[in-house]
Amino acid sequence: MKKIITIDREFGSGGRELGRRLAENLGISYYDHEIVTELTKRSDLAEEYLEHMDEKSPTALFPITVAMTFGMQNNYHMEKQLAVYTQTAKFIKEIAQKKDCVIVGRCADYILKDLKPLRIFIYAKMDSKIKRCKEKNYQDIKDLTDKQIEKKIRLVDRERRDYYNFYTNLEWSDKTNYDLCINTSHVDIKDFALLLKKLVESIYP
Amino acid sequence: MKKIITIDREFGSGGRELGRRLAENLGISYYDHEIVTELTKRSDLAEEYLEHMDEKSPTALFPITVAMTFGMQNNYHMEKQLAVYTQTAKFIKEIAQKKDCVIVGRCADYILKDLKPLRIFIYAKMDSKIKRCKEKNYQDIKDLTDKQIEKKIRLVDRERRDYYNFYTNLEWSDKTNYDLCINTSHVDIKDFALLLKKLVESIYP
Numbered sequence: 001m002k003k004i005i006t007i008d009r010e011f012g013s014g015g016r017e018l019g020r021r022l023a024e025n026l027g028i029s030y031y032d033h034e035i036v037t038e039l040t041k042r043s044d045l046a047e048e049y050l051e052h053m054d055e056k057s058p059t060a061l062f063p064i065t066v067a068m069t070f071g072m073q074n075n076y077h078m079e080k081q082l083a084v085y086t087q088t089a090k091f092i093k094e095i096a097q098k099k100d101c102v103i104v105g106r107c108a109d110y111i112l113k114d115l116k117p118l119r120i121f122i123y124a125k126m127d128s129k130i131k132r133c134k135e136k137n138y139q140d141i142k143d144l145t146d147k148q149i150e151k152k153i154r155l156v157d158r159e160r161r162d163y164y165n166f167y168t169n170l171e172w173s174d175k176t177n178y179d180l181c182i183n184t185s186h187v188d189i190k191d192f193a194l195l196l197k198k199l200v201e202s203i204y205p
Numbered sequence: 206m207k208k209i210i211t212i213d214r215e216f217g218s219g220g221r222e223l224g225r226r227l228a229e230n231l232g233i234s235y236y237d238h239e240i241v242t243e244l245t246k247r248s249d250l251a252e253e254y255l256e257h258m259d260e261k262s263p264t265a266l267f268p269i270t271v272a273m274t275f276g277m278q279n280n281y282h283m284e285k286q287l288a289v290y291t292q293t294a295k296f297i298k299e300i301a302q303k304k305d306c307v308i309v310g311r312c313a314d315y316i317l318k319d320l321k322p323l324r325i326f327i328y329a330k331m332d333s334k335i336k337r338c339k340e341k342n343y344q345d346i347k348d349l350t351d352k353q354i355e356k357k358i359r360l361v362d363r364e365r366r367d368y369y370n371f372y373t374n375l376e377w378s379d380k381t382n383y384d385l386c387i388n389t390s391h392v393d394i395k396d397f398a399l400l401l402k403k404l405v406e407s408i409y410p
Contacts, residue, residue, distance in 0.1 A: 116391075123380065175328065175378075181386035186321075195407055199400050 003028060003100040003204045004117040006109040008164070008172070011156035012129030012149075014189045015122035018182075019104045021193035026200060028100035031092075035106060039087055045080070053084055055105055056159050057166035085167060105160065109177065110168040118203060120196075121178040128185040129153055208233060208305040208409045209322040211314040213369070213377070216361040217334030217354075219394045220327030223387075224309045226398035231405060233305035236297075240311060244292055250285070258289055260310055261364050262371035290372060310365065314382065315373040323408060325401075326383040333390040334358055 003026065009015020016032055023030035036054050040047040058081040089111045095101050096112050103112075109119040124132070130149050133141055141149050164172035175181045180199075182192070208231065214220020221237055228235035241259050245252040263286040294316045300306050301317050308317075314324040329337070335354050338346055346354050369377035380386045385404075387397070 121380075125381070173380075175326075175380050175386045175388070176330070178386075179388045179391070181380045181383075183380070183384045186384070191407060195404050198403055202396060202400055 001204055002096070002115070003200055004096050004112060004115055005102045005120065005200060006112065006117045007102060007104045007120045007122060008109060008160075008178070009104070009122040010124060010129065010173070011153045011160070012133045013122045013124040014132055014184045014187075016104055017189045018122060018184070018193055018196070019102045021190060022196050022200070023102040025193055025197040026100070026102075028102065029095070030102050030104075031095060032104035035088060035091060035103075038091055039084065042087060042091075043084070045084070050084065053081055055163045056081075057162040058082065059162065059166060107164055107167050110164075110170065118180070118200065119178045121173060121175065121181045123173065123181065123183055125183075125185040126150060126153070206409055207301070207320070208405060209301050209317060209320055210307045210325065210405060211317065211322045212307060212309045212325045212327060213314065213365075213383070214309070214327040215329060215334065215378070216358045216365070217338045218327045218329040219337055219389045219392075221309055222394045223327060223389070223398055223401070224307045226395060227401050227405070228307040230398055230402040231305070231307075233307065234300070235307050235309075236300060237309035240293060240296060240308075243296055244289065247292060247296075248289070250289070255289065258286055260368045261286075262367040263287065264367065264371060312369055312372050315369075315375065323385070323405065324383045326378060326380065326386045328378065328386065328388055330388075330390040331355060331358070 005019075005022065007015050007019040007022075009019075019032065020030050036047065036050050039045075039050050043050070058078045088106055092103060092106065092108050092111050095103065096108075096115055096117070103117075109117060130146050130153070133149050133153070134146075141152055144152065161172040164170070170177050184192070210224075210227065212220050212224040212227075214224075224237065225235050241252065241255050244250075244255050248255070263283045293311055297308060297311065297313050297316050300308065301313075301320055301322070308322075314322060335351050335358070338354050338358070346357055349357065366377040369375070375382050389397070
């Protein structure tokens, strides 16, 4: 039985690092931003454009006022957005059918539901997420105050929620959609990735 | 550092069994119904009366119509109820200060928050909970249909929710109040209890 692990995560919760370390510990493939890179190869759209659309719902990108003013143009972008999601889903299915993998975000838990992946959700308290963001010193937040970082975290999570809810008709971050929800507020990600490895190995012996 | 683990759980999710097995695996004390037994020793109330009040909020036991009709009498029960909670909290604190333990339900995660317990919440899909209830063949559900068992599960969980929300002012089952939320729909409780042991040992080396 293939090891397929999907990880969704709040921004700043350490979900990406946990996923990457888990994949390394298990010696299996890891997909996060790699999905955007692959889609760039497969489409005629620029990487920047695909990045801008990544994990955003069409409704978030094109609010109703824009739609009313530029009806035709909006349809163009909306269609592109839906096409990109279709391509993303196709690619994610291809990966999971081929090999053991950890896939981060992008509704992978929902897209792969027939393969019964281990669906993990990572979350943390706001102060812990702000602290982790500052430690990581991400390019786009390094000059921000704590208040501004919190605003950014809420914005990214709202986009992820809209994206997930739009394509799955389920509620992002609702624990009923996951097998395991991990609060990383007081957790060392490196240590926890080792534990998760053991857990995965006992589920897929 | 003491190993203190609190487990809250949906009815039928296997949370109690998981807690008991975890305590056995770790060789530490386990408290669930044992708390009611201890309170019986400490108070002049009958065990049946304490059992009836166990994990129920005063508002659930005495709806507003009763309160209006039997004002004085209702106050008597309400006071008893609050006194029992106070005794429960006192006993839970005594246990946790004395020894390593697993404590199930009864707002233990909140009561012990200063001791930073590992707070676990156990949940599952409804069909899995009905199945588990039937396998366990509990006395009070053994002649019920699936529909009736589902009703019973919802009732017990509503009581637990009311109890938790009343005494903590937090939302029962909301993942932000726990460190780990485990969906047992597809889990073998015995295997998972062994994994949890490893996790606890890595957190409290």
